[in-house]
Amino acid sequence: MNVASDRAKPGAAEKPTLYKRIRLDIETRILTGEWPPGHRIPFEHQLMARYRCSRMTVNKALSELAQADLIERRRRAGTFVRRPQHMSAVLKIADIRAEITALGRSYGYQLIDCRRRAATAADRARLGVSTAGKVIAIACRHSADDVPFAVEDRLIDLSTVPEAATADFAREPPGSWLLHHVPWTEAEHTISAVVADEHTAKALDIAVGAPCLVIDRYTWRSARTVTAVRLHYPGDTHRLVARFKGG
Amino acid sequence: MNVASDRAKPGAAEKPTLYKRIRLDIETRILTGEWPPGHRIPFEHQLMARYRCSRMTVNKALSELAQADLIERRRRAGTFVRRPQHMSAVLKIADIRAEITALGRSYGYQLIDCRRRAATAADRARLGVSTAGKVIAIACRHSADDVPFAVEDRLIDLSTVPEAATADFAREPPGSWLLHHVPWTEAEHTISAVVADEHTAKALDIAVGAPCLVIDRYTWRSARTVTAVRLHYPGDTHRLVARFKGG
């Protein structure tokens, strides 16, 4: 969660509580560079004196800043501004239907192929599972204002998500269905670039050899594979945007 | 911060503190689906009784889960499991030198071009600034084990980072220099795919028309633009990986 979110709240300038004021004071000093990375910030008892409050109040402010990785706390040594981390960005990859409608464009969906089968060796390799079981393989296309937006090639592990057998993927895109029916705990994205082969070019209505952005996503639910999906986007029109903050 | 991080710690099974146990218990129930989105979790006084502790201890556990957006707290109404959010991924985009050396490969760097100039109209548009000023324009290449890894085209706003004028970008890559010398507060990435033009193909030692992953990154420091950079990676060999968790 963004620690700075309180500041960003629109509307009235409500009187902030004391611990939030302390947290904001410290955060501001860090973000302006007044307290550079590695700087030791005042001890809790010093902040108690400065703000005339109890240690628990100071501690709450510092704990939240530590949870947000802005500071590092070391017993006996004190509390320190963290060095600039690796550049980590929050990449919002929404459900495609939500993404398109959020842009104010009309969402279209075409199911190309949907079949249920016993997992082949290739399926098991793709899902990263060793045991045999049933899977659903889906190919479909998403469009925005009737222009092809992305093609999707998905595998769902029915042993993890048996309910998926009853879902109607002709009506509802599998990504939306899964997002609303299956709590996921972890996922991994791999983003790469390819040039469109004949099959992809036809589905996206672009030229063979045109650039495509490819997203591979694996989703787990408590160590069990839920789904593996590969999405092809036209690379020249689609962009992933990641906004983030750091310290 | 990842709320589940304590669980992921390697090594000894240290006795967790009480509030962490409460937090983990609740988190587990949410992640396994036992408490689905919208479910009201027990009131603080109920948890006090269950764990035989004070309200502050329960409150600390719940506050951290709320900060991690796993639950939502409403006065008078109670505390509820949040609906599944958008899929937001933490995309780690490290400094390229660090990224390559972390892979155990030898890092190479070639400065192609570095010039200091008054900002042209194009420079100002790219940096998103309206006032004239000096900039540094840099072109360089990163390689791993002597194989081209990425080409970089960067603009640094000297009015925000005057120290950059004294940096030796022939010796140190500008990304590394900036990461270690300039605290950044915000940035934005745009990821897209293109096919290599002649110039890029030559620099990356790939064929014209081969796919490239492009990352555009804009970095700010308290509302002032620091730098704008465009990186081209060979799309077939380079991948961005984002691992994340959700609820």
Place this chain on the structure above:
DNA sequence: TTGACTTATATGTCTAGACATATAATCGTG
């Protein structure tokens, strides 16, 4: 100089209260 031991100290966790505040639920009235 080095290594083992001791001590001081800052953070980590916790308690048993307190008052504030937003709001869901209830009640009463037109």
Place this chain on the structure above:
DNA sequence: CACGATTATATGTCTAGACATATAAGTCAA
């Protein structure tokens, strides 16, 4: 029934203590 006023209640914040624990720093002996 609709709507405004009242009340009950769950969370939000805060206090002034306590003991636990990791560890930086100092001490002393080999």
